[in-house]
Amino acid sequence: xxxxxxxxGGLVQAGGSLRLSCAASGFTFSNFWMSWVRQAxxxxxxxxxxxxxxxxxxxxVDSVMGRFTIKRDNAKNSxxxxxxxxxxxxxxxxxxxxxxxxxxxHWGQGTLVTVSS
Amino acid sequence: DVVMTQTPLSLSVTPGQPASISCxxxxxxxxxxxxxxxxxxxxxxxxxxxxxxxxxxxxVSGVPDRFSGSGSGTDFTLKISRVEAEDVGVYYCMQSTQLxxxxxxxxxxxxx
Numbered sequence: 176x177x178x179x180x181x182x183x184g185g186l187v188q189a190g191g192s193l194r195l196s197c198a199a200s201g202f203t204f205s206n207f208w209m210s211w212v213r214q215a216x217x218x219x220x221x222x223x224x225x226x227x228x229x230x231x232x233x234x235x236v237d238s239v240m241g242r243f244t245i246k247r248d249n250a251k252n253s254x255x256x257x258x259x260x261x262x263x264x265x266x267x268x269x270x271x272x273x274x275x276x277x278x279x280x281h282w283g284q285g286t287l288v289t290v291s292s
Numbered sequence: 293d294v295v296m297t298q299t300p301l302s303l304s305v306t307p308g309q310p311a312s313i314s315c316x317x318x319x320x321x322x323x324x325x326x327x328x329x330x331x332x333x334x335x336x337x338x339x340x341x342x343x344x345x346x347x348x349x350x351x352v353s354g355v356p357d358r359f360s361g362s363g364s365g366t367d368f369t370l371k372i373s374r375v376e377a378e379d380v381g382v383y384y385c386m387q388s389t390q391l392x393x394x395x396x397x398x399x400x401x402x403x404x
Contacts, residue, residue: 220384235392270341276346280343283340284339
């Protein structure tokens with residue numbers, strides 16, 4: 176069974192940093208692109224970033240470019256999102272999701288990041 | 293960026309009646325490989341989104357056949373032939389033909 180479990184969320188002051196993790200199991204992690212998607216409280220969904228199988232190809236939504244870094248460790252079956260210079264508008268539940276065919280069939284339960292101003 | 297516009301934003305449906313959600317994109321979602329990367333998700337309260345339909349009209353295994361997707365180019369539709377109580381939630385369309393991947397605003401479906 177495919178499982179994705181996020182962790183690392185919490186309360187942080189504006190300008191601070193946080194590192195989110197997503198532990199993957201039940202599939203060959205190194206075979207799949209992976210994504211982060213976020214959802215601000217009471218709002219819609221926003222794709223944040225994705226990374227290819229070996230971590231060499233990464234894409235970001237403009238609003239996080241230069242502040243967030245997506246990484247992966249295939250030896251640990253883990254996906255990460257390093258978030259710096261956090262802003263109030265980054266407050267959201269952050270989900271990791273598995274790319275592939277079909278896209279985003281599998282999601283984690285999410286981890287809440289709250290940025291206080 | 294490709295803007296995805298869903299209508300209506302909310303829908304109240306009597307059980308057993310049909311429902312339809314429209315999703316229009318600001319650019320064609322047809323990709324050079326012949327595929328169209330338009331997806332439909334349902335998000336129930338407190339849960340992550342669940343994929344219902346991928347590449348316009350392909351139903352995910354386990355999704356009831358009362359759900360169907362159609363469309364091409366810039367106009368897409370999700371139809372529920374007979375709404376059931378378990379279908380309540382927020383429905384999102386999403387495109388991945390172009391980066392950044394973008395979602396519609398969401399359509400809230402409730403039962404009358």
